[in-house]
Amino acid sequence: MLGVVNRTLLALTGLVLLAAGACLLTGFRPLGGRHAPLLTAEARSRYGHPEGWWWALLAALALCVLLALWWLLAQLRRPRLAALPVDTGDGAYALLRGHALESAVAAEAGALDGVSGCRVALRGRRGSPTLRVALELEPHAVPADALAGLAGPVLTHARTSAGLPELPAEARLKVTAHHAQRVT
Incomplete structure (x- = not known):
């Protein structure tokens, strides 16, 4: 807005x-x-x-x-979420920095097959955070496989490390341009 x-x-x-x-x-x-x-x-x-x-x-x-x-x-006003409270199990809370969670998700998503780059932004409020993920795919990558890899293990690890019951995410996929190889 x-x-x-x-x-x-x-x-x-x-x-x-x-x-x-x-x-x-x-x-x-x-x-x-x-x-x-x-x-x-x-x-x-x-x-x-x-x-x-x-x-x-x-x-x-x-x-x-x-x-x-x-x-x-x-x-x-800051558009990104700075920190999330994580229940430590003993009645106390620890703060998980938003940048640390963004970096971890970006590193794990960037290691997926066919992904050449990844940017992640943690948005929302402390009670209901959301992730915005921008994946840059290589020309040979299958978008469905990259999206399944992101929705499966990557977001599951992020959700469990943050101690959240759910972590909604919006993924934007972009295929990198490649030039045709010249045959001589």
């Missing part, structure tokens, strides 16, 4: 800048000069009560500031 918000804000900013540039290129200048007021007295009287619409303008500007702060905080 954050990507959609970022693209929308970028598009709106681009449209505003495009409109401002078009106004400047065509010679349209809403201001009367360097020392002229932004709105003349007759323009202010045209909008009804001279002081009433300023409150609506201030409320709109305050809403824009709040939305900008929300967007900034959403950018700073």
